[in-house]
Amino acid sequence: MTGTNDFTADQAAYDYIPAEEIANRINALQQRLVAEKLSAVLVTHNVSVLYWTGTMQTGYLFVPAAGEPTLYVRRSVERAKREASIRTVPLGSFSRFGQTLRQDYASIFESEGPPRVGADLDTLPASTYLKLASFVSEAYDGDKGGAALPDRGLSRLTDASPLLRRARMVKSAWEIERIERAAVALEESLAEALPELKEGVSELEWIARVEYGVRCRGHIGVMRLRGYNQEVPTGMVGSGTAAAEPTYFDGPAGGRGLGPSAPQSVSMKRFARNEPILLDLGCCIDGYVIDQTRTAVIGELSDELKEAYGAAEHIIREVEKLMVEGARCSDIYVASLKLAADRGLADHFMGFGADQVRFLGHGIGLEIDEWPVLANGFDMPLEPGMVLAVEPKFTFPGVGVVGIENSYVITAGGSPPRALTRTKEQLFVL
Amino acid sequence: MTGTNDFTADQAAYDYIPAEEIANRINALQQRLVAEKLSAVLVTHNVSVLYWTGTMQTGYLFVPAAGEPTLYVRRSVERAKREASIRTVPLGSFSRFGQTLRQDYASIFESEGPPRVGADLDTLPASTYLKLASFVSEAYDGDKGGAALPDRGLSRLTDASPLLRRARMVKSAWEIERIERAAVALEESLAEALPELKEGVSELEWIARVEYGVRCRGHIGVMRLRGYNQEVPTGMVGSGTAAAEPTYFDGPAGGRGLGPSAPQSVSMKRFARNEPILLDLGCCIDGYVIDQTRTAVIGELSDELKEAYGAAEHIIREVEKLMVEGARCSDIYVASLKLAADRGLADHFMGFGADQVRFLGHGIGLEIDEWPVLANGFDMPLEPGMVLAVEPKFTFPGVGVVGIENSYVITAGGSPPRALTRTKEQLFVL
Numbered sequence: 001m002t003g004t005n006d007f008t009a010d011q012a013a014y015d016y017i018p019a020e021e022i023a024n025r026i027n028a029l030q031q032r033l034v035a036e037k038l039s040a041v042l043v044t045h046n047v048s049v050l051y052w053t054g055t056m057q058t059g060y061l062f063v064p065a066a067g068e069p070t071l072y073v074r075r076s077v078e079r080a081k082r083e084a085s086i087r088t089v090p091l092g093s094f095s096r097f098g099q100t101l102r103q104d105y106a107s108i109f110e111s112e113g114p115p116r117v118g119a120d121l122d123t124l125p126a127s128t129y130l131k132l133a134s135f136v137s138e139a140y141d142g143d144k145g146g147a148a149l150p151d152r153g154l155s156r157l158t159d160a161s162p163l164l165r166r167a168r169m170v171k172s173a174w175e176i177e178r179i180e181r182a183a184v185a186l187e188e189s190l191a192e193a194l195p196e197l198k199e200g201v202s203e204l205e206w207i208a209r210v211e212y213g214v215r216c217r218g219h220i221g222v223m224r225l226r227g228y229n230q231e232v233p234t235g236m237v238g239s240g241t242a243a244a245e246p247t248y249f250d251g252p253a254g255g256r257g258l259g260p261s262a263p264q265s266v267s268m269k270r271f272a273r274n275e276p277i278l279l280d281l282g283c284c285i286d287g288y289v290i291d292q293t294r295t296a297v298i299g300e301l302s303d304e305l306k307e308a309y310g311a312a313e314h315i316i317r318e319v320e321k322l323m324v325e326g327a328r329c330s331d332i333y334v335a336s337l338k339l340a341a342d343r344g345l346a347d348h349f350m351g352f353g354a355d356q357v358r359f360l361g362h363g364i365g366l367e368i369d370e371w372p373v374l375a376n377g378f379d380m381p382l383e384p385g386m387v388l389a390v391e392p393k394f395t396f397p398g399v400g401v402v403g404i405e406n407s408y409v410i411t412a413g414g415s416p417p418r419a420l421t422r423t424k425e426q427l428f429v430l
Numbered sequence: 431m432t433g434t435n436d437f438t439a440d441q442a443a444y445d446y447i448p449a450e451e452i453a454n455r456i457n458a459l460q461q462r463l464v465a466e467k468l469s470a471v472l473v474t475h476n477v478s479v480l481y482w483t484g485t486m487q488t489g490y491l492f493v494p495a496a497g498e499p500t501l502y503v504r505r506s507v508e509r510a511k512r513e514a515s516i517r518t519v520p521l522g523s524f525s526r527f528g529q530t531l532r533q534d535y536a537s538i539f540e541s542e543g544p545p546r547v548g549a550d551l552d553t554l555p556a557s558t559y560l561k562l563a564s565f566v567s568e569a570y571d572g573d574k575g576g577a578a579l580p581d582r583g584l585s586r587l588t589d590a591s592p593l594l595r596r597a598r599m600v601k602s603a604w605e606i607e608r609i610e611r612a613a614v615a616l617e618e619s620l621a622e623a624l625p626e627l628k629e630g631v632s633e634l635e636w637i638a639r640v641e642y643g644v645r646c647r648g649h650i651g652v653m654r655l656r657g658y659n660q661e662v663p664t665g666m667v668g669s670g671t672a673a674a675e676p677t678y679f680d681g682p683a684g685g686r687g688l689g690p691s692a693p694q695s696v697s698m699k700r701f702a703r704n705e706p707i708l709l710d711l712g713c714c715i716d717g718y719v720i721d722q723t724r725t726a727v728i729g730e731l732s733d734e735l736k737e738a739y740g741a742a743e744h745i746i747r748e749v750e751k752l753m754v755e756g757a758r759c760s761d762i763y764v765a766s767l768k769l770a771a772d773r774g775l776a777d778h779f780m781g782f783g784a785d786q787v788r789f790l791g792h793g794i795g796l797e798i799d800e801w802p803v804l805a806n807g808f809d810m811p812l813e814p815g816m817v818l819a820v821e822p823k824f825t826f827p828g829v830g831v832v833g834i835e836n837s838y839v840i841t842a843g844g845s846p847p848r849a850l851t852r853t854k855e856q857l858f859v860l
Contacts, residue, residue, distance in 0.1 A: 013688070013689075013697070013698040014686065014687075014688070014689050014690075014697065014698075015689055015690075016689075016690060017690055044658075044659075045659065046659035046661075050690060050691060054690055055690055055693070056678065056690060056691065056693050057677075057678040057693070058659055058678040074678075075676075075677075075678050075680075075785065076676035076677055076678055076784075076785050077784065078676050078784070078785070079675065079676050079677060079678070079693060080678075083690045083693070119556075121555065121556040121557040121560075122555055122556075122557050123555055123658075124555060124556050124658075125551065125552055125553055125554060125555065125556070125658050126549075126551040126552075126554045126555070126556045126559035126589075127551040127552050127589055127591065128658065129556035129559070130551075130584075150580045150581065151580065151581055151582050152581050152582075152584060154560075154582060154584070159556075159557055161557065204645070204646065204648070205646055207645075208642050208645035208646050209642075211641065211642070211645060211651075212638050212639075212641070212642040215634070215637075215638035215641060216634065216635055216638050218634070218688060218698075220663070220688055220689075220691060220692035221641075221663025221664070221692070221695065221696075222652070222661050222663055222692075228474075228553075228554075228555050228558065229474075229475065229476035229488055231476075231652050233650070233651025233652055234651065245509065246505075246506035246508050246509050247487075247505075247506055247509060248486065248487040248488040248504075248505050248506055248509070248510075250505075256444065257444075258443070258444070258648060258650055258716075259443075259444050259445055259446075259650075259716055259717070260444075260445075260446060260447055260480060260484055260485055260486060260513045260717070261480060261486065261650060261714075261716055261717025261718075261796070262650035262651070262652075262717070263485070263486050263487070263509060263513070265651065266651075267443075267444065268443040268444075268648075284691075286688075286689055286691055287689070287690075287691025287692065288691075354506075354507065354508070355505065355506050355508070366691070
């Protein structure tokens with residue numbers, strides 16, 4: 001029942017991921033496995049399992065460099081079989097998973113040299129990793145298992161996180177359409193909520209209004225992040241000094257938050273006149289996120305903040321020219337640092353002082369912190385189909401944050417990127 | 431600035447965790463370390479870091495079995511120092527973390543035998559675990575580091591997840607007060623939204639209304655789960671057959687969801703007459719969650735479903751009598767299975783067929799899937815201050831789910847547990 005919908009009328013909105021999408025993704029992944037001389041990859045993270053199978057039911061996806069992949073499902077087998085476009089079987093006894101792999105993939109595990117199997121070690125919890133490494137060892141080394149090896153079998157299951165993250169960077173037309181749906185849902189919800197952004201309303205009350213809007217339009221209720229210990233509700237709305245408070249969140253402006261248990265995003269602070277209000281919002285439709293930021297003010301900003309906002313718009317215009325096929329991500333980041341410095345705003349760019357972040361933009365897709373990142377260390381060239389959120393922002397401690405953020409898809413042949421964000425670009429003066 | 435509030439008026443709602451709470455928690459943890467002969471524990475997960483320090487900024491918490499713990503902060507040091515009640519220092523160079531630990535905790539790492547250090551391996555990603563194990567080895571074994579050891583240093587950092595989970599089971603009065611605040615916020619929001627639960631309204635639209643209510647009352651926008659690949663927005667609202675669909679979610683009724691990328695909780699299905707509507711809802715205030723379920727119907731349920739709902743109420747009444755100090759969790763689970771079987775409903779209890787879950791209730795607190803669990807394997811006795819959500823439910827494939835869920839705190843001396851859930855117990859006939 002791959003890719004077809006057997007639901008009744010009221011279930012029509014439950015759209016499966018097309019089988020050809022999954023086939024293309026598996027094919028591209030297998031090419032990467034061959035290129036990096038991996039025998040196979042064991043995918044454990046729910047978002048990646050969804051991407052390469054079409055279902056998010058729990059289990060383990062085994063993709064050999066050549067041949068048919070298998071999804072071993074813990075729960076629910078029934079739903080996984082309905083949704084997945086690849087071979088789907090019950091996981092069975094977890095402690096016998098090594099033997100199952102050896103049976104199903106004899107050409108890999110009965111080969112002469114030890115196979116090189118990778119996994120998503122950037123998300124996989126250590127306790128499960130130790131078990132899986134032992135099973136993969138057992139599949140090759142036989143009944144003695146990984147525990148008998150000097151390194152406990154760790155050499156049998158290596159880190160394939162970078163490979164898996166790179167493999168999801170370029171989005172298909174089907175995926176981009178979904179990101180655009182999220183952009184529309186957010187734009188409509190923001191337009192509904194803006195008239196209620198008034199003096200005396202709290203950041204929390206107002207984001208609740210936006211969240212209601214995106215939820216009614218299909219927002220799935222969570223925004224997925226890959227980073228350990230990172231969370232985001234639907235973005236942040238930060239006004240005045242509350243926006244400028246430093247946070248753990250891996251972004252240029254985290255916001256004060258509601259307390260130590262939610263130390264980022266909105267707070268109970270009420271909007272006041274003549275302070276910058278940062279509207280960094282997102283939502284997730286069909287699994288795909290959008291990310292955008294606008295700056296608003298009730299009344300008027302100071303000249304210093306108006307200039308900084310202008311600098312953010314200037315930087316995003318200049319960066320758009322640089323975001324062409326083949327450009328190196330790190331070069332774009334370095335160029336943005338120079339643009340901020342040219343305006344005398346280096347210390348305020350992307351956070352302040354010790355709490356500055358070292359990037360200008362980040363990939364978006366199924367997760368809000370995808371690759372590539374516009375940062376040092378990311379020397380990969382931009383490719384058509386990559387989708388990035390670019391967010392030049394300036395932080396003034398005790399005063400506030402101004403900035404802008406658009407999401408773009410890279411296009412082919414040296415053309416500028418296409419903006420996916422719908423909301424009008426301006427300083428919203430309310 | 432431990433435990434005091436230096437914010438201005440509009441920041442008054444940002445309540446710090448009292449220093450004496452943190453001191454009590456650290457003290458209890460150190461007693462467990464001594465009892466289990468661990469030299470120290472390295473805490474990496476944001477929720478646990480919050481619990482034992484008062485801040486959720488990113489970094490690593492090192493708690494020795496005796497002496498002063500230290501929070502090594504990656505970001506933001508400024509905010510962590512403001513919020514934490516324990517010694518808080520910048521992490522500095524991560525690659526030198528082993529040397530930092532050796533300097534700060536010489537009595538542990540310069541001892542004769544290798545120290546036994548634990549960590550939360552149930553959440554810690556494998557790639558970071560491998561680094562931390564290497565650092566801890568380096569702290570003891572010197573410059574050669576963990577990589578030179580036969581097992582790559584893994585024996586130096588063992589799994590302390592069970593210890594850490596057990597240490598958070600018994601809640602203080604301060605914590606229970608916060609869970610009760612969440613219960614009030616949910617009850618008020620549910621009461622506001624119930625009049626809008628009408629034929630033709632979709633599950634999604636209606637939960638959006640509840641979510642708006644809890645958000646305005648301080649819901650932090652996320653519900654935290656510990657389990658890998660588990661997610662929950664604010665619970666699920668499932669009507670008729672949509673509620674009864676099997677899911678990966680580790681609960682008795684996950685719900686259809688919005689698509690493969692959100693295959694649980696609400697769907698686009700519209701409420702119809704004479705079908706059971708399961709309202710399994712929660713929210714998170716000050717970091718603490720509440721979890722409750724009620725069953726509603728527009729019109730009338732069939733006799734079979736009415737009887738099943740009655741059985742759920744009967745089971746929760748009987749289980750309340752069993753939930754006394756000293757009772758074994760697994761015994762209560764086994765008793766509930768018998769109660770369901772006595773009503774001829776064994777096959778429908780806690781899910782259906784292959785997708786039944788093997789528990790009756792679960793701890794709640796900072797996470798929705800805390801310990802203890804009312805399940806086989808949990809032979810620990812109930813202790814005063816433990817908080818559990820108990821959720822007898824019956825699934826009828828193609829028809830729907832009925833049931834009830836209350837959250838309780840265990841009391842002392844053989845008294846029945848105190849219900850924290852506020853919403854009236856009844857089949858809501860609308």
